[in-house]
Amino acid sequence: MMLGGMDGKEYGALHAAAAAAGYAMEADPNASAMGNPGMGGGAQQYGEVNQLGGVFVNGRPLPNAVRLRIVELAQLGIRPCDISRQLRVSHGCVSKILARYHETGSILPGAIGGSKPRVTTPKVVSYIKQLKAKDPGIFAWEIRDRLLADGVCDKYNVPSVSSISRILRNKLGGALYPVPPLYPVPPQRCWPLHQPYDYYVYLQGRQHAASAQHLPHAHVPPPPHHAHAHAL
DNA sequence: TGCGTTACGGTTGAC
């Protein structure tokens, strides 16, 4: 099937994204819950009904097929409000999915759940131990600077001063290695706030790792150019 | 009327 207004390349890319998403209705626990027109949905299993009469599962992403359909219809030049009515998905949701598609090139929902990757890896801890052994009076923030300067960590995964302090206290033993006061402490920021896209990619990879194993390769959306423009 | 934004109640998964 070829869609008007969309060349083969675009359409192929769209479906590649869907394929990478798993796009297996059977594999999606929500898929059969969608009894909406145009969704290819099966029998209603569970879920709530929105104002448009569409079925959704609160807290769970729309099935990939529906997400794909939204993008397809938009590519055909159909207005978001019409897509919303046709698929019985709230216009806010349509707007969100299209905005994400335009930004990342992916129809995939974000990774739900999980927590950020650990920054205090064994390598980092061992390096901190070395620094502390060489200079027992070193400040936590100095250690942090050294981790950056020596390339052990980058600005996105360097532990916070308080984390370093905790490592010194817990893993090195406060009695043996008295921890100097943290002050003066240079300004710092927390990891997820200034580099959300890295985390997005990390979680997305993690979440889809299982399903992507038997796919040629997962679709990795291009980094949004302003991913952290308003993240702070 | 169309649409971007946001509060809300919910789910998820690592720690």
Next chain:
DNA sequence: TTGTCAACCGTAACG
């Protein structure tokens, strides 16, 4: 095993 936390979700409502 259980609870917490911080990410995500879609809907509904507002401007």
